[in-house]
Amino acid sequence: LSFLLLGGALAFTLLNATSWDAENLYERIHVVFEDDRDSRLSQADALLDDFKKAPLMGHGIGAGVASIVRDEDRPWSYELSYHLLLHNTGVIGFLYFSFLYFLLVLRNIELARNYWMMKKNVIHLLTGSIAFMVANATNPYIQSFDFMYSIFILLVPVGMKRSMNE
Secondary structure, three states: OHHHHHHHHHHHHHHHHOOOOHHHHHHHHHHHOOOOHHHHHHHHHHHHHHHOOOOOOOOOOOOOEOOEOOOOOOOOOOOOHHHHHHHHHHHHHHHHHHHHHHHHHHHHHHHHHHOHHHHHHHHHHHHHHHHHHHHOOOOOOOOOHHHHHHHHOOHHHHHHHHHHHO
């Protein structure tokens, strides 16, 4: 009951203290759950078709596809991050980045198995990082510098292990 009252008070405060109205709030929430399937399918097709022109080395980081531009201010930004990585770095770069992440995951699994003091923290970091990478498949999180922490956070246990040995 206290959560219901707290939620009601928060909603009342938000609606009265800001310029939101209930209809506008409904529209904002509704847009989040709209199906953007056609947009993502056209992005996938365009990125993969352009990838075929330079399959080994790719087109370079920051390259976009002229046939589909999601944002005029950031023409290199697409929602399908892994398609974009394959397009930009080619098979060689894609496998290289995947291999590095896979090695980092394996090293953390090894730390969780061999060092009981680190086990709980490493499992949480691994779970979060892998879930973030799965979510990144359809949302461009890793294209933003701010969100790259989900990859590099896995270096923390490795560094802790080294400092424990010194």
